[in-house]
Amino acid sequence: MAVQTVASSTDSVNLGPAAALSCRECGHRVPLGPVFACEECFGPLEIAYDFSGYDTEELRKRIEAGPANIWRYAPLLPVPADVADKPNLNPGWTKLVQADNLARELGVTGGLYVKDDSGNPTHSFKDRVVAQALEAARVFGFTTLSCSSTGNLAGAVGAAAARAGFRTCVFIPHDLEQGKIVMAAIYGGDLVGIEGNYDDVNRFCSELIGDPAGEGWGFVNVNLRPYYAEGSKTLAYEIAEQLGWRLPDQIVVPIASGSQLTKIDKGLQELIKLGLVEDKPYKIFGAQAEGCSPVSVAFKAGNDVVRPQKPNTIAKSLAIGNPADGPYVLDIARRTGGAVEDVTDEEIVDAIKLLARTEGIFAETAGGVTVGVTRKLIENGVLDPAKTTVVLNTGDGLKTLDAVAGTGLTATIRPNLDSFREAGLA
Amino acid sequence: MAVQTVASSTDSVNLGPAAALSCRECGHRVPLGPVFACEECFGPLEIAYDFSGYDTEELRKRIEAGPANIWRYAPLLPVPADVADKPNLNPGWTKLVQADNLARELGVTGGLYVKDDSGNPTHSFKDRVVAQALEAARVFGFTTLSCSSTGNLAGAVGAAAARAGFRTCVFIPHDLEQGKIVMAAIYGGDLVGIEGNYDDVNRFCSELIGDPAGEGWGFVNVNLRPYYAEGSKTLAYEIAEQLGWRLPDQIVVPIASGSQLTKIDKGLQELIKLGLVEDKPYKIFGAQAEGCSPVSVAFKAGNDVVRPQKPNTIAKSLAIGNPADGPYVLDIARRTGGAVEDVTDEEIVDAIKLLARTEGIFAETAGGVTVGVTRKLIENGVLDPAKTTVVLNTGDGLKTLDAVAGTGLTATIRPNLDSFREAGLA
Numbered sequence: 001m002a003v004q005t006v007a008s009s010t011d012s013v014n015l016g017p018a019a020a021l022s023c024r025e026c027g028h029r030v031p032l033g034p035v036f037a038c039e040e041c042f043g044p045l046e047i048a049y050d051f052s053g054y055d056t057e058e059l060r061k062r063i064e065a066g067p068a069n070i071w072r073y074a075p076l077l078p079v080p081a082d083v084a085d086k087p088n089l090n091p092g093w094t095k096l097v098q099a100d101n102l103a104r105e106l107g108v109t110g111g112l113y114v115k116d117d118s119g120n121p122t123h124s125f126k127d128r129v130v131a132q133a134l135e136a137a138r139v140f141g142f143t144t145l146s147c148s149s150t151g152n153l154a155g156a157v158g159a160a161a162a163r164a165g166f167r168t169c170v171f172i173p174h175d176l177e178q179g180k181i182v183m184a185a186i187y188g189g190d191l192v193g194i195e196g197n198y199d200d201v202n203r204f205c206s207e208l209i210g211d212p213a214g215e216g217w218g219f220v221n222v223n224l225r226p227y228y229a230e231g232s233k234t235l236a237y238e239i240a241e242q243l244g245w246r247l248p249d250q251i252v253v254p255i256a257s258g259s260q261l262t263k264i265d266k267g268l269q270e271l272i273k274l275g276l277v278e279d280k281p282y283k284i285f286g287a288q289a290e291g292c293s294p295v296s297v298a299f300k301a302g303n304d305v306v307r308p309q310k311p312n313t314i315a316k317s318l319a320i321g322n323p324a325d326g327p328y329v330l331d332i333a334r335r336t337g338g339a340v341e342d343v344t345d346e347e348i349v350d351a352i353k354l355l356a357r358t359e360g361i362f363a364e365t366a367g368g369v370t371v372g373v374t375r376k377l378i379e380n381g382v383l384d385p386a387k388t389t390v391v392l393n394t395g396d397g398l399k400t401l402d403a404v405a406g407t408g409l410t411a412t413i414r415p416n417l418d419s420f421r422e423a424g425l426a
Numbered sequence: 427m428a429v430q431t432v433a434s435s436t437d438s439v440n441l442g443p444a445a446a447l448s449c450r451e452c453g454h455r456v457p458l459g460p461v462f463a464c465e466e467c468f469g470p471l472e473i474a475y476d477f478s479g480y481d482t483e484e485l486r487k488r489i490e491a492g493p494a495n496i497w498r499y500a501p502l503l504p505v506p507a508d509v510a511d512k513p514n515l516n517p518g519w520t521k522l523v524q525a526d527n528l529a530r531e532l533g534v535t536g537g538l539y540v541k542d543d544s545g546n547p548t549h550s551f552k553d554r555v556v557a558q559a560l561e562a563a564r565v566f567g568f569t570t571l572s573c574s575s576t577g578n579l580a581g582a583v584g585a586a587a588a589r590a591g592f593r594t595c596v597f598i599p600h601d602l603e604q605g606k607i608v609m610a611a612i613y614g615g616d617l618v619g620i621e622g623n624y625d626d627v628n629r630f631c632s633e634l635i636g637d638p639a640g641e642g643w644g645f646v647n648v649n650l651r652p653y654y655a656e657g658s659k660t661l662a663y664e665i666a667e668q669l670g671w672r673l674p675d676q677i678v679v680p681i682a683s684g685s686q687l688t689k690i691d692k693g694l695q696e697l698i699k700l701g702l703v704e705d706k707p708y709k710i711f712g713a714q715a716e717g718c719s720p721v722s723v724a725f726k727a728g729n730d731v732v733r734p735q736k737p738n739t740i741a742k743s744l745a746i747g748n749p750a751d752g753p754y755v756l757d758i759a760r761r762t763g764g765a766v767e768d769v770t771d772e773e774i775v776d777a778i779k780l781l782a783r784t785e786g787i788f789a790e791t792a793g794g795v796t797v798g799v800t801r802k803l804i805e806n807g808v809l810d811p812a813k814t815t816v817v818l819n820t821g822d823g824l825k826t827l828d829a830v831a832g833t834g835l836t837a838t839i840r841p842n843l844d845s846f847r848e849a850g851l852a
Contacts, residue, residue, distance in 0.1 A: 068494055068519075087526065089786055093494075095547075100513065101591065119545065121521075121786070123824070159786030165527065169851060174838045178831065185833040186823065188783030190851055193838040204841040211843055213852035357614035360515055360547070360585030397612065398549070398824040405604065407611040412600045412619040415630040417637055425595060425616055426639040 013139055018078035021226055022048040024328070032078075034140050034223040044324065045226045047078050049270075056275035063241065068093045070128055070234040076270060077234070078227050079135040087164050088134055091127035092234050094119035096242035096390070101358035102371075106378055110249065111388040114371075115239055116361055123396035124317075124364070125260070126156035129231035133220035134160050136227035142218035144169055146208075148201040151180040152317055152395060157220055158187030169217070171201050183399070232260040236267025239390050240277050247271070247282045249387035252374045254366045254394055255286045255295050255340070256318045258325030265332045285383065286329050286340035287373035289313035289348060289365075295326045299333060299340035306330070314345045314403045315365040317395060339382050343372035351375065352397065352404055364395030365403050439565055444504035447652055448474040450754070458504075460566050460649040470750065471652045473504045475696075482701035489667065494519045496554055496660040502696060503660070504653050505561040513590050514560055517553035518660050520545035522668035522816070527784035528797075532804055536675065537814040540797075541665055542787055549822035550743075550790070551686070552582035555657030559646035560586050562653035568644035570595055572634075574627040577606040578743055578821060583646055584613030595643070597627050609825070658686040662693025665816050666703050673697070673708045675813035678800050680792045680820055681712045681721050681766070682744045684751030691758045711809065712755050712766035713799035715739035715774060715791075721752045725759060725766035732756070740771045740829045741791040743821060765808050769798035777801065778823065778830055790821030791829050 013032045020029045025043025036045055059075060066072030070092030071084040084090075095116050103112035120127040130153070137145055145161045146169050147153050154170045161168040170184060174193025185191045194201045208214040209223055218224045240247055247268060253261040265284055271277045288296045291313025298306045306326030311319035323329070333340050343351070348365055351372035356362050363371070370391050377383035397404070413419040420426065439458045446455045451469025462471055485501060492498030496518030497510040510516075521542050529538035546553040556579070563571055571587045571594050573579050580596045587594040596610060600619025611617045620627045634640040635649055644650045666673055673694060679687040691710055697703045714722045717739025724732045732752030737745035749755070759766050769777070774791055777798035782788050789797070796817050803809035823830070839845040846852065 090521065095516065101589070119547070121545070122788070123549070123822075155788075159782075159788070162783055162786035163527070174835065178834075179827050181835060182827050182830055182833050183788070183824065185835065186779065186782040186788050186830060187786060188779065190836040191834075192846075192849070192851060193835040194841050195838065196841045200841040204846075207843060208846065213843065213846065353612065353614065356585070356612040357588055360588035360613060362548070362581075362585070362609070362612050396549075396824070398609065398822070401605050401608050404608055404612060407608050408604075408617075409600065409607060409611065409619040410616040412621060415620050415622045415626040417633060417639065420618075420630075420634065420639065423618070425618060 014080045015078040015136065015139055016080055017049045017051055017075060018047045019050040020048045021045040034136070034142070034218065036223055036225045047226055047230055051076070051270070051274060054274060059274065060245070060276055070131060070231070073234055073237045076237065078132060078230055080139070083135055086135070086138070088131055089121040089127055089160050089163055091120045091131055093238060096239060097359060097361065099359050102355065105354065105358055106375055106385070108378070108385045108389060110384070110386040113248070113390045114355070114359060114361060115235060115390055115392050117235070117392065117394045118361070118363065118396035122155045122159045123399065124152045124156065125232070125235065125394040126152050127160070128234050129228045130156045130160045130220055132231040133218065133224040133228040134164055134166070136224050137166065137218035140218065142216055143167060144217045146170060146205070146217050146219045147221050148198070148205045149184070150198055150316060151176060151184065152399065153221065154184035154191070158184055158189055161189060162187045171205055173197055173201055177402070229259045229263055232263035233267035233270070235260070235392065236264045237271065240268065240271050243388070245277055247277050247280055248390040250283045250285065250383055250389040252285045252287055252370045252389070252391045254318055254370050254392060255288050255323060255329055256320045258295060258323045258329040261286055262325050262328045262332060265336070281337070283336045283338040284332050285338040285373065285377060286333055287370045288340065288342040289315040289318055289369050290342045290344045291315070292319045292321060293342035294321060295323060295329050296340045296342040298326065299330055304330060314400070315348055315369050316400070317364060317366050318369060339377065341373045341377055341382070343369060343376055347372040347376070349404055353407070355393070356397070361393060362397030363393040364397055365400045366395050367393035440506045441504040441562065441565055442506055443475045443477055443501060444473045445476040446474045447471040460562070460568070460644065462649055462651045473652055473656055477502070477696070477700060480700060485700065486671070486702055496557060496657070499660055499663045502663065504558060504656055506565070509561055512561070512564070514557055515547040515553055515586050515589055517546045517557055519664060522665060523785060523787065525785050528781060531780065531784055532801055532811070534804070534811045534815060536810070536812045539674070539816045540781070540785060540787060541661060541816055541818050543661070543818065543820045544787070544789065544822035548581045548585050549825065550578045550582065551658070551661065551820040552578050553586070554660050555654045556582045556586045556646055558657040559644065559650040559654040560590055560592070562650050563592065563644035566644065568642055569593060570643045571646060572596060572631070572643050573646045574598070574624070574631045575610070576624055576742060577602060577610065578825065579647065580610035580617070584610055584615055587615060588613045597631055599624055599627055603828070655685045655689055658689035659693035659696070661686070661818065662690045663697065666694070666697050669814070671703055673703050673706055674816040676709045676711065676764070676809055676815040678711045678713055678796045678815070678817045680744055680796050680818060681714050681749060681755055682746045684721060684749045684755040687712055688751050688754045688758060691762070707763070709762045709764040710758050711764040711799065711803060712759055713796045714766065714768040715741040715744055715795050716768045716770045717741070718745045718747060719768035720747060721749060721755050722766045722768040724752065725756055730756060740826070741774055741795050742826070743790060743792050744795060765803065767799045767803055767808070769795060769802055773798040773802070775830055779833070781819070782823070787819060788823030789819040790823055791826045792821050793819035
């Protein structure tokens with residue numbers, strides 16, 4: 001991991017309550033800047049905040065009076081106070097769907113909710129994280145936004161950059177499906193295919209950051225990663241506020257790098273510390289596909305170390321074989337009394353159909369993973385059906401149509417009533 | 427057109443302010459019921475309301491305190507007052523995007539906004555209309571929801587019915603693209619392929635309504651059409667409220683059957699009558715694809731009659747060659763001082779890319795039609811760039827990927843800096 005020097009003077013950095021970067025491993029603090037690894041121990045840097053001076057009820061009122069997007073939580077994010085006035089996609093404040101039909105099917109009696117992030121502008125939770133990276137890029141004076149991606153992120157970066165007036169140069173494996181290339185290319189920036197797999201793309205991006213050619217470039221998931229990652233906290237804030245400023249008892253989160261799960265925990269902890277919700281126990285459950293289940297395997301084996309896997313699953317947006325935040329996910333699942341579980345590709349498809357059939361929500365494969373894992377955890381007696389449970393759907397089924405391509409017509413008939421009756425549909 | 431008898435006693439019909447059905451042609455009134463054609467003259471029936479007793483400022487407050495979906499306007503829709511408590515997809519309250527970048531490209535100085543209905547639950551405006559039909563179906567005691575569709579509507583009906591607990595039986599041409607079949611089938615109801623084209627599907631549905639086999643079936647766009655169509659009024663309400671209870675000067679609306687445009691006009695007129703906005707002139711512009719432009723052709727020729735066309739355009743969701751509301755669209759365009767214009771398939775693709783590149787909105791082909799027509803109307807001096815203008819995007823680009831399939835990689839490189847430099851991207 002390359003440690004980049006801070007490009008601009010940090011005296012002028014205005015990212016709201018963000019006070020510094022702090023190493024998750026050794027606690028070493030550095031000023032806010034486009035850096036992502038600790039200069040002391042190479043651990044990951046994350047945002048440290050100064051929330052002092054916040055009055056709980058004033059803060060709650062300010063949030064409730066805010067816009068119907070993530071910027072209602074600007075006082076808790078690494079963004080300038082006037083962020084809502086700057087051109088961006090205004091993601092978030094997606095629906096928390098009370099899933100009574102699904103609850104009946106799964107035997108949940110304590111209240112079941114689906115946090116449906118397919119309602120975001122580019123139809124995945126990535127809009128939340130990209131929006132944070134964008135503000136950091138503005139503050140640090142970057143003029144080009146970049147990332148390595150297998151699809152969803154490329155679209156989210158392309159769309160956000162278009163609205164905000166940034167140049168983009170996004171890197172993807174050259175042999176992605178045509179549909180994903182279109183979704184990423186439509187926003188008109190440079191889209192570069194790399195002859196190699198996603199690991200090759202990542203390695204190349206790290207090389208580019210250290211090179212003069214990459215100067216002035218903000219890689220949302222590399223040198224802007226500490227800012228980017230905080231966007232997932234907004235999922236926690238919204239869930240709690242939409243439940244009436246109440247913590248859920250149980251929450252089921254998909255695991256790719258594991259970052260989202262750790263930031264949801266961070267967000268819930270902040271709400272408790274700020275007095276916005278009652279301090280009560282909650283359990284966080286991680287969900288993986290069997291074909292890419294390094295964290296689930298480690299959890300079940302009682303290991304602290306996550307052994308990398310070579311992914312082979314239809315849940316491609318979760319297919320990170322060596323998840324950077326895997327050990328932190330294990331910590332959180334164990335500390336909160338949760339668990340990490342995985343489901344097969346067949347169970348993922350079944351769960352996508354179950355969610356669509358019961359709630360009218362067409363989820364990406366990642367949503368099939370969380371719903372499938374929820375069902376499995378209930379069957380195994382690990383998740384308590386009498387408790388309030390929130391399941392995340394982080395993307396849209398329109399992006400992973402191939403996974404359910406077998407779904408089709410009930411019948412084919414000629415356009416007359418006799419043919420209709422013969423088909424037994426009356 | 428078959429005239430169906432009213433299935434249930436209308437004494438018990440509670441659809442809020444909806445008072446009766448009224449013939450658009452002869453004014454003949456009939457009680458609320460699942461009928462769609464006048465028994466006197468076979469003209470189309472539409473909802474007549476009783477808005478008496480509304481106090482303007484009370485109504486405004488009630489709306490503003492309502493939920494962030496179409497049900498904030500329940501007092502103005504044919505739905506029971508407690509509609510928001512019933513399980514449904516809660517569509518609407520989509521973003522009105524201030525499109526400053528697009529405005530610069532098009533030379534608009536008076537304020538340009540995109541009403542982006544891709545933010546609806548199934549990513550098209552169809553969720554608005556289906557939600558109304560669903561409430562009517564509940565009230566009339568239907569247990570099966572049905573429709574004829576070429577894709578978008580089938581998905582909207584499937585999703586809404588799943589959430590609300592209706593059985594569905596949806597009819598589509600049997601040879602639709604596999605992706606559209608998946609989008610419609612995923613919600614688990616019956617999806618029946620008809621050996622024939624969309625006209626054959628429509629004719630079959632009309633036959634089924636008159637047959638005992640179709641008893642208890644609500645066809646959202648046939649026998650529930652008067653209720654269904656009112657959903658488009660919510661676009662007008664939202665635009666005005668999101669502009670700060672102000673009418674836009676100009677609004678560009680796509681034309682398929684023409685129903686949406688007529689209901690937007692109806693909605694704006696209601697806001698004026700209710701005193702919720704200032705009574706001032708506005709112009710409504712209709713947008714078609716050249717390959718299916720019967721209304722545009724009639725407008726330009728100065729005709730009152732719309733001559734049917736055989737559609738041939740990539741804008742398939744607008745490809746209705748014999749639009750039922752065509753004459754009403756002509757009336758409204760002429761009365762308000764608007765116009766109807768069309769663009770070629772090439773201009774549609776260019777406009778999709780323009781909107782994506784400037785505002786990060788990936789529109790369906792129908793959105794390409796409205797943006798393309800807006801550009802053309804400005805170039806021709808018909809649309810005034812100094813006035814506040816709203817352009818509708820009624821669907822999502824993910825649903826019409828084929829239309830922009832040529833969009834692709836800027837470059838393909840090997841994963842090293844030399845290859846990157848050779849490509850001239852630095």
